[in-house]
Amino acid sequence: MAKKVLTVDDSKSMREMVSFTLKSAGYEVVEAEDGKAALAAISGVKVDAVITDLNMPNMNGFELIRNLRANPTYKFTPILMLTTEGDSSKKEEGKSSGATGWIVKPFNPEKLIEVVKRVCP
């Protein structure tokens, strides 16, 4: 069965690109526009991996990661954060929040598939 990935980003184009890329690699994708929406989205379905942006209104990526890690169902789920080059302090905060790994923007489809496959084949 196809693995289900939740992509969280306040930018619609970014969500669409992530979603399109992952679908082309055979993943099922669920989209959410911020942390709050992401938590709402997983209340009914179990996803196998999460890709989240960090800068978002309502609930940012760090809070989302912490919330997910506090949920027994998502304790060990791979969570990737989208970060930009040079944002090492963010990367650190993401890691300490419980992120599995990161994807460095600018967005590159091949790289995305590669990283997602690494944590959620």
Add this chain to the structure above:
Amino acid sequence: MVSLDQFKQTYITECFELLVDMEAYLLALDIDAVDTEQLNAIFRCAHSIKGGAGAFGLDAIMNFTHVLEALLDSMREKKVKPSRVAVDMLLKSVDVVTQMVRVAQDNVALPDGFGHELLEQLKGLAAGSGIESAPISGNSSDEGKESKENIEQQRWHINFAPHETLLATGNEPMLILRELERLGTVEVMAFTHRVPVLEELNPTCCYIGWSIVLNTDKLEDNIREVFEFVADHCDLTIVMEEAKPPEDEFVADVRSNNIKIVADDNPARSTQSSSIRVDLEKVDRLVNMIGELVITEAMLKAQTREFTEGQFSDLMRGVSELSQHTRELQEAVMAVRMQPVKSIFSRMPRIVRDISAQLGKEIRLVTSGENTEVDKTVIEQLGDPLTHMIRNSVDHGIESPQVRIAKGKPEEGTIHLSASHRGGRIIIEIRDDGAGINRAKVLAKAREKGLIAADSMPSDEECDNLIFLPGFSTADVVSNISGRGVGMDVVRRNIQGLGGIVQVTTNPGKGSLFTVSLPLTLAILDGMIVRVGAENYIIPITNIIETLRPKSDHVKRVEGHNDVINVRGDFVTVVYLHRIFNVTEAESDPSKALIVLVESGQKKMGLVVDELIGQQQVVIKSLESNSDPVAGVSGATILGDGRVSLILDIDGLKSLCHGHAELEAA
């Protein structure tokens, strides 16, 4: 390669929205008491634009927003103060990026060095804080790795001992080992000595370690990349067989610049509703079909009128429910095309800011009712006239601070821009507390230009509205700011083109109020149905001034011209609709028929019709998709009895009747 071009349009639309937001936030920014939340919101806009730009290879946008982002970031960290100069520069950046996005949308190249000067200024500002923005590495790092692939097979010894915490990060050692397998051949040996006895074993902890021998032609970086996510959660040694000193890990981390994260909870954006983007064509098809449905419903209803009481009662009930639902459906579909006027209102603060700065005036723009909705087409065409009116108020309305103080007014002038719904129309008001219209000057100007008779004494209200006359605006009344080659007559024409009305009332010395009244939609029109012979025509209500039955001696024949009628001293051209449309058996004697007095621009005409049938909202059907444009007719509609009726275009009729008169005279 997965192509992302199909998302470019979404990205570009999004950029425009983000830029509008960014501008609004910047304008709202109080430099004396900076709201961190607002800075965060501005930062997020720049950040989002940059993120997408990289994905679509829009390097100019990426490079520019990168610097912008760095500057905003140092503002968030309070390393750079958001001074007025800085805000101005950021506003200019919004313009530059908007330009860049537009260029990207058209797929053309940017001129060399576009925005370069501003970029340097931004860099200078950011540099003032002592921090340099980190260079963008883009995709170059990937290329570097792959180009150096062709090296010999090497034998690597890898020791991988996960900490107990590794699993809690969502990483999975098994997957890492598989990943290594993809680089070459591996021999793996597990160390299980750390595994405790069953009672002490915590299944969420990782106790096993691995020793791996990897044969690969890849570089150490490629191997390290496999362990990238777990580097903090394991002891790792990677050694090539002819021992080589380990390199520094994660050079990128050295660049740490302590970015403070502030909780993202922005009330301004929380009102964002969930929405979908739909092709306008689909909506228009829906609108069109509803139009057809409304007509069908009206036809059905007309049929049932002939039934006597109690006959076919079920059918009657059905028809009455149908008409109710149709009406609701129609409203709902029209609502889809409706957009808040916010999109135009939000452009105004910038305009006021820019012009008032040029003129050295202090002006505060207050907007209200931004969420009032109106049809998309109306919105699109309202921008220009509204901009012009705002410019006009800033330029002519509000006085300079010195004059205001002398008059005992607050130094800062106020322009209030508001929108509201009133009786199926949208009312937009522009109220200023400036000098008001100088009636004496306006009157003198109008007389000098021959726009009104030298001896006429217009009322105050008529006098104020003289400024909408074509040819009124002149160099000594209009400066280069609101001048720009268009006068208030163009504003009025634009608004009338939308089926709207614009008026001004002024209170000398206290200020002026411009009122624009517009229909909510262009798909429906308030029309007066008139009968000419056996034909029905629709006259748009907005064009009608009054209806009268003239005495026979009021209509005068003018040789070689159209007849004219004396309406309280005004001579108005009489247009016989039956002659223009070749209708037989229509009343040709105006004193036995009716004259509907209409106006378009400042020109009035009297249309001769047989009878007024009644006022009705009609669904406009375009003729031009089925035939060439017909002079004097703007469209058609289908009435309840199923008959097609033409909607008159008063402007077109005007030019048509001139031609007609010449033809008859010839």
